[in-house]
Amino acid sequence: MVSAQRATIQDVAVLSGLSICTVSRALRNLPNVSEKAHRKVAEAAEKLGYKASPAASRLAGGNTGSVAIIAPTATAWFFAQTVEAAEEMFADAGHDTVLISLRNKAEVRSRVFGDLAALRQRVDGVLLLNVELDAAEIGALAASGLAVASVGMSGVPWDNVGIDDEQAAWEATSHLLEMGHWDLAVLAGRDLGGHSVHTSRRRLDGFSRALAEHDLEVHPDLVISAGSSIEDGRRAMTELIANRALPSAVFAECDETAFGALMALREHGLSAPKDVSVIGIDDHPMSWFLGLSTVSQPVADQGAFAANLLCERLQNPEQDHAPTNHFLDTKLIERKTTRRKRRTDKNHD
Amino acid sequence: MVSAQRATIQDVAVLSGLSICTVSRALRNLPNVSEKAHRKVAEAAEKLGYKASPAASRLAGGNTGSVAIIAPTATAWFFAQTVEAAEEMFADAGHDTVLISLRNKAEVRSRVFGDLAALRQRVDGVLLLNVELDAAEIGALAASGLAVASVGMSGVPWDNVGIDDEQAAWEATSHLLEMGHWDLAVLAGRDLGGHSVHTSRRRLDGFSRALAEHDLEVHPDLVISAGSSIEDGRRAMTELIANRALPSAVFAECDETAFGALMALREHGLSAPKDVSVIGIDDHPMSWFLGLSTVSQPVADQGAFAANLLCERLQNPEQDHAPTNHFLDTKLIERKTTRRKRRTDKNHD
DNA sequence: CTGAAAGCGCTTACAG
DNA sequence: CTGAAAGCGCTTACAG
Numbered sequence: 001m002v003s004a005q006r007a008t009i010q011d012v013a014v015l016s017g018l019s020i021c022t023v024s025r026a027l028r029n030l031p032n033v034s035e036k037a038h039r040k041v042a043e044a045a046e047k048l049g050y051k052a053s054p055a056a057s058r059l060a061g062g063n064t065g066s067v068a069i070i071a072p073t074a075t076a077w078f079f080a081q082t083v084e085a086a087e088e089m090f091a092d093a094g095h096d097t098v099l100i101s102l103r104n105k106a107e108v109r110s111r112v113f114g115d116l117a118a119l120r121q122r123v124d125g126v127l128l129l130n131v132e133l134d135a136a137e138i139g140a141l142a143a144s145g146l147a148v149a150s151v152g153m154s155g156v157p158w159d160n161v162g163i164d165d166e167q168a169a170w171e172a173t174s175h176l177l178e179m180g181h182w183d184l185a186v187l188a189g190r191d192l193g194g195h196s197v198h199t200s201r202r203r204l205d206g207f208s209r210a211l212a213e214h215d216l217e218v219h220p221d222l223v224i225s226a227g228s229s230i231e232d233g234r235r236a237m238t239e240l241i242a243n244r245a246l247p248s249a250v251f252a253e254c255d256e257t258a259f260g261a262l263m264a265l266r267e268h269g270l271s272a273p274k275d276v277s278v279i280g281i282d283d284h285p286m287s288w289f290l291g292l293s294t295v296s297q298p299v300a301d302q303g304a305f306a307a308n309l310l311c312e313r314l315q316n317p318e319q320d321h322a323p324t325n326h327f328l329d330t331k332l333i334e335r336k337t338t339r340r341k342r343r344t345d346k347n348h349d
Numbered sequence: 350m351v352s353a354q355r356a357t358i359q360d361v362a363v364l365s366g367l368s369i370c371t372v373s374r375a376l377r378n379l380p381n382v383s384e385k386a387h388r389k390v391a392e393a394a395e396k397l398g399y400k401a402s403p404a405a406s407r408l409a410g411g412n413t414g415s416v417a418i419i420a421p422t423a424t425a426w427f428f429a430q431t432v433e434a435a436e437e438m439f440a441d442a443g444h445d446t447v448l449i450s451l452r453n454k455a456e457v458r459s460r461v462f463g464d465l466a467a468l469r470q471r472v473d474g475v476l477l478l479n480v481e482l483d484a485a486e487i488g489a490l491a492a493s494g495l496a497v498a499s500v501g502m503s504g505v506p507w508d509n510v511g512i513d514d515e516q517a518a519w520e521a522t523s524h525l526l527e528m529g530h531w532d533l534a535v536l537a538g539r540d541l542g543g544h545s546v547h548t549s550r551r552r553l554d555g556f557s558r559a560l561a562e563h564d565l566e567v568h569p570d571l572v573i574s575a576g577s578s579i580e581d582g583r584r585a586m587t588e589l590i591a592n593r594a595l596p597s598a599v600f601a602e603c604d605e606t607a608f609g610a611l612m613a614l615r616e617h618g619l620s621a622p623k624d625v626s627v628i629g630i631d632d633h634p635m636s637w638f639l640g641l642s643t644v645s646q647p648v649a650d651q652g653a654f655a656a657n658l659l660c661e662r663l664q665n666p667e668q669d670h671a672p673t674n675h676f677l678d679t680k681l682i683e684r685k686t687t688r689r690k691r692r693t694d695k696n697h698d
Numbered sequence: 699c700t701g702a703a704a705g706c707g708c709t710t711a712c713a714g
Numbered sequence: 715c716t717g718a719a720a721g722c723g724c725t726t727a728c729a730g
Contacts, residue, residue, distance in 0.1 A: 034715055051470075053408070059722045066471075080424045121400075262638070357724085367700080368702080373725060382700085404724085408723080409724040410706065703727100705725090714718100
């Protein structure tokens with residue numbers, strides 16, 4: 001069944017008794033192929049186990065059969081989940097998925113977005129995960145001939161799915177504020193040479209808005225550029241503890257940094273919510289176990305949904321299509337790391 | 350600097366005043382190119398921002414410029430870390446990385462390994478992560494023309510890096526045994542239609558050997574096919590609790606399943622080490638926080654090392670090369686979820 | 699050391 | 715509805 005040498009379109013043409021170009025058209029379900037021819041071709045191709053050579057197809061002006069997933073990092077829980085869900089979607093649709101991790105490095109970031117033509121040579125479409133783009137980059141991407149979809153990047157001229165990050169952060173922050181905390185720190189995402197993770201920026205906005213509604217200002221010293229890993233959170237919280245009086249509550253932009261924060265507290269003989277209230281965003285599988293208060297979001301769903309949208313773009317490239325934006329639901333989950341600020345609490349009173 | 354239309358080898362030839370084929374040779378550092386020609390070509394290519402079209406290159410008999418990473422799943426912590434480390438290596442060496450997750454499904458597994466010729470069309474090499482292969486598959490892979498390297502697959506006819514899984518499991522199990530536990534359950538990896546995750550099989554071997562050394566037999570009811578995620582561990586432990594008297598200790602093949610086991614215990618009002626001792630393998634960043642006893646292993650290192658080995662194979666394809674195997678160090682870390690079995694312990698005495 | 703020619707396996711106008 | 719021909723951008727023998 002699997003021959004040593006792969007069957008070519010030529011073989012299919014011979015076996016089906018039709019010309020190469022009819023075969024080509026039939027295989028791609030193009031118009032102007034009789035039903036009979038279509039059937040013959042399908043049979044021959046099936047029998048030969050024929051699959052078009054992606055290289056030849058690409059070179060002749062067709063498609064590569066690949067899509068790229070571009071993520072700030074591939075190790076964070078959110079990205080690993082999203083990537084796998086998207087990869088599944090792509091594989092089932094017959095696309096290979098090329099993984100590009102920006103590795104949280106500005107240099108890698110600019111290398112990737114600085115040569116979209118090279119990218120276009122290798123893939124037909126791109127799924128962007130929480131990448132912060134400037135206007136020039138958005139324009140270049142739109143003009144690149146690449147199909148594009150994204151996760152966590154609302155306001156962009158292509159299909160996007162995510163959560164309302166500003167709102168989710170607002171909820172988390174408001175939860176803290178309503179419990180009487182007013183001295184808040186935020187563990188934010190890392191900045192990549194002026195380009196942060198997109199969701200991080202939005203979450204910072206939500207944080208600020210909640211504070212503003214309580215007539216509070218964001219204190220720059222309390223906006224810590226952390227990242228998205230457990231280690232990042234641990235480092236950021238350690239820094240916070242070392243450099244100044246502890247804030248009364250901490251909003252971590254994702255659960256993993258919150259975990260790290262919890263670890264750092266323990267290393268210093270402190271704990272949540274006794275010494276400081278801590279809340280995250282995600283509802284990571286460990287959060288329940290650690291009693292972490294958080295704002296839950298569907299994760300794999302976002303990857304699968306966005307991947308699906310991209311597949312549709314790939315299938316109907318000509319058809320002009322108004323970009324859609326989809327916000328999935330989030331929910332505040334109050335657990336044990338947040339509590340009302342008390343007169344007896346250690347600091348600030 | 351970035352032209353609308355990509356420069357072709359033709360453009361480089363014209364600019365450098367040389368023929369296309371000299372340019373081709375110069376660019377690939379092939380012999381029989383004068384130093385002067387080489388310099389001219391390099392200059393012209395640089396100026397034009399020229400990069401060979403991977404599709405054309407592949408079609409003409411060259412390489413695709415891509416490698417695939419094949420993993421049982423992409424979401425588990427170990428795999429996410431390994432994949433990113435490998436991807437970094439590949440990117441720096443100029444290879445695109447195609448991610449293929451088997452999604453823990455036998456069907457996906459056989460689709461991938463059943464058509465190696467199709468894979469060869471898309472990538473030059475493959476990095477296998479903990480994939481259990483049978484003799485026929487190993488033979489097919491070796492004959493496929495693909496460069497191969499792997500993580501966690503010792504005994505294979507290509508370069509491999511990993512830990513001594515049998516030994517690591519033996520250490521973890523012996524630790525339990527030496528503390529007086531004799532009624533042990535193991536939370537094993539999932540089986541994919543007869544093919545388990547390779548490391549899982551080896552770890553099961555180590556578990557058995559440790560038991561045998563204590564004149565104990567492996568009780569089939571206590572070998573739970575779990576998987577590698579937190580959810581998997583939670584499910585497996587819940588099953589264990591529901592179906593029979595609790596064993597006195599549990600060896601989880603990885604830390605994440607151990608986390609899940611800890612969660613299940615808590616859900617049933619139980620805890621480690623009071624009601625059952627629990628040990629894992631990995632030393633996940635959360636393990637310290639949860640006090641989980643475990644056997645640590647370097648993770649990103651394995652991915653980077655194996656990827657590097659694959660890059661070397663890709664660079665020197667002709668050169669025949671005896672496969673190497675590299676075991677990285679592991680270390681037993683005793684924390685708080687394991688303790689000596691006491692007369693006062695709830696069960697079995 | 700260098701170049702002209704053929705060919706890799708497709709797709710795309712263009713005739714029929 | 716169908717096919718002959720050109721061409722995509724490279725690499726690979728083969729001459730020189």
